[in-house]
Amino acid sequence: MSLAVTLSRAQEGVAAPQVVVEVHLSGGLPSTSIVGLPEAAVREARDRVRVAIQNTAFEYPNRRVTVNLAPAELPKDGGRFDLAIALGILAAGSQVPRERLDDCEFLGELALSGELRAVPGILPALIRARRSGRRIVVPRANAAEAALIGEGDVLLADSLAEVCAWLSGQADLAGPESADFYSMPSCGPDMLDIRGQLQARRALEIAAAGGHHLLLIGPPGTGKTMLAERLPGILPPMTESEALESCAIRSLSGEDIDPRCWRRRPFRAPHHTASGVALVGGGSSPRPGEISLAHNGVLFLDELPEFSRHVLEVLREPLESGRIVISRAARQSTFPAEFQLVAAMNPCPCGYAGDPLHECRCTPDQVQRYRGRISGPLLDRIDLCVEVPRVPIADLAAARGPHDDDSATVRQRVIAAREKALLRAGQANAELSVVNLERDCALPHAEREWLQTSLDKLGASARAYHRILRVARTIADLEGGTGCVEQGHLAEALHYRRF
Ligand SMILES: Nc1ncnc2c1ncn2[C@@H]1O[C@H](COP(=O)(O)OP(=O)(O)OP(=O)(O)O)[C@@H](O)[C@H]1O
Ligand SMILES: [Mg+2]
Structure with a gap:
């Protein structure tokens, strides 16, 4: 034949x-x-x-x-x-x-x-x-x-x-030597390098434990970029199938893969001059963008208001759906994009609004316009929002405090909290569906009333209500035990919210 x-x-x-x-x-x-x-x-x-x-x-x-x-x-x-x-x-x-x-x-x-x-x-x-x-x-x-x-x-x-x-059976073909995933050194910077910033570090830990999006706001040089870069080091390692998915996307965009670090969650920090295509993907034969390269990991947008408004708006859809569909005349490509968003910004264009030691040179109008570059709907999707104030110079030189844990210790707590969420609902708290949310975050009558009145006063959206519940669930998980969500957890969650 x-x-x-x-x-x-x-x-x-x-x-x-x-x-x-x-x-x-x-x-x-x-x-x-x-x-x-x-x-x-x-x-x-x-x-x-x-x-x-x-x-x-x-x-x-x-x-x-x-x-x-x-x-x-x-x-x-x-x-x-x-x-x-x-x-x-x-x-x-x-x-x-x-x-x-x-x-x-x-x-x-x-x-x-x-x-x-x-x-x-x-x-x-x-x-x-x-x-x-x-x-x-x-x-x-x-x-x-x-x-x-x-x-x-x-x-x-x-x-x-x-x-x-x-x-023809005349010779054998060898397979590759399998990569030794578990001897992977914990590469990347450590939480120990950060002095002070207790609140921001706490928020980073909550973000890691629940997979919540995070916004850091503060004057220049207070450690926002430092904090964000340390998030992958405290996140739980990827499962094999997650890691393969992430590598497949990297492989598509032609990036090298270091087998030693392949279980570490990706950290992508595109510059604010990046185009929409670079960020979400595209091209005549569609290629994945930064949001897909950050799949199962962290997308860090430093100097958030400097990104073009258009570029930020295209993020809204994938933030909700966890994927991006790129349509071309001939065909459609779908790339996964389940990333955790971490953003950093100064409070105003000069960077010093609200700083007791520096005079802010911006007019109220300039400040308004600067903050207005981030649309309400985008801000609404960010669960945690924290101030990163100036650290007194004396604190920088001071010895390590009793609450300064290294990345490995924080990661243990994060893994323990994530496991509870996975056992309960099979997913991280940030992804809890509304149905699961009602089941897993059932509030006693008094707590429910308290939250409702607080939110009504703040003019919060329905999405904000659910997001606060998810964060409160993570805070309760981090506390240890099997406890229910209590008022203290709700209050802390509310504190991290911007309206
Ligand atoms: N909390 C801190 N602990 C230790 N070092 C810090 C801290 N904050 C800032 N630094 C030092 O300042 C440098 C700049 O910090 P970083 O880049 O994180 O600031 P930033 O808040 O991102 O500033 P900008 O708003 O200008 O981007 C760091 O490399 C570090 O040397
Ligand atoms: Mg920075």
Whole structure:
């Protein structure tokens, strides 16, 4: 039979749909055609594959070669199908045995010499191949990403010749050495570096425990950026599937992945000059933006009012839904974007409004306009809002206080509190649905009345009411025990709210 089928994977957003490569050899004038609406890059594959096969000491069929990449409607760019096409041609001409082709997938670009070149953004394909229970052969140059998947499911090869030798049973292909996740050093800065700022540190801990969004407001040089940078160090480590998801997005945007730190939550701090596309993703073949790169981690927007209003408004939707849909004429891509937002800002353009030691040079109008750049609806989505005042210089030089815990200690408390939330509702408190909220934060009559009157006086929205309940739940969880939400917790939660 002169028909052979091999399997490969395309790339679409963070998905990696399967592509079936069918190769048929027939009589007629020698020619090669590739169908299945491939883009220009795949047509170039024809020449690469022919020369690579010849340079691997096989014969390129002197017949009519038809290659079909199905399904036709998928985007198929890049040289990632070269290996699957070459193997299909060799199998159709009976130059390599077919037995192992059925339960295996192939990804890799061929050099003219027959060597395999790395495929960018390979991780989503590796994850999907593993889920489908098939092994996948990839270029050795992709070993770092393959190591995250572990041994057994992924095989590495240097060249087409090596893959053919393996198919014929003449040689073995090795898998990647699996990364040692647990010996990962706790990289990143430590909470111990921060002096004073008890309230801000407490808010950071609550934010970490419940996954709440946080806004830090204070004059220049008081430690806002320092605090935000220390959040990933006190967050619980990602689960394997969370880490794989986050890595898949990084892999798509072509970023290097350090296997030592891959369980650490991402921390993305885009500059305020970043465009809407850089922030939420886009482009003609859609790529993930900063909010997706911060998936399962932290998105830090320093100098929040300096971001363009338009850019901030596009954040509102993903903040609520945890994903972003990018529509293009031809297709739609969805990228996950469940990030924790941490923002920092000065209280006014000069930075010193409310500072007892510095005179503020801004007019009330300037202050108003500065704060007005952050819309009410965005502010409404931020659960915790804290002042970060100046620290007396004497405190900076002082020894560590009894309440100055290091990141590892804080992280233990955070993990304990998160576990309670996970046991109760299977999700962090910040994500509690309204139904679960009523169940998990049931308030005694007196507390409920007290909260309602306080909120009515402040003119709070319904969303604010629910958000305060979620924060109060986290504060109660951090306290230890299995306690219910009490008035003290509600009062603290209310204190972190801006209206
Ligand atoms: N609470 C603090 N404890 C120890 N060092 C601090 C503290 N606050 C500020 N510093 C010192 O000041 C430097 C600047 O802090 P940081 O960048 O966090 O300030 P900021 O509040 O973000 O200021 P800006 O509003 O200008 O962005 C830090 O690198 C650190 O050396
Ligand atoms: Mg700063």
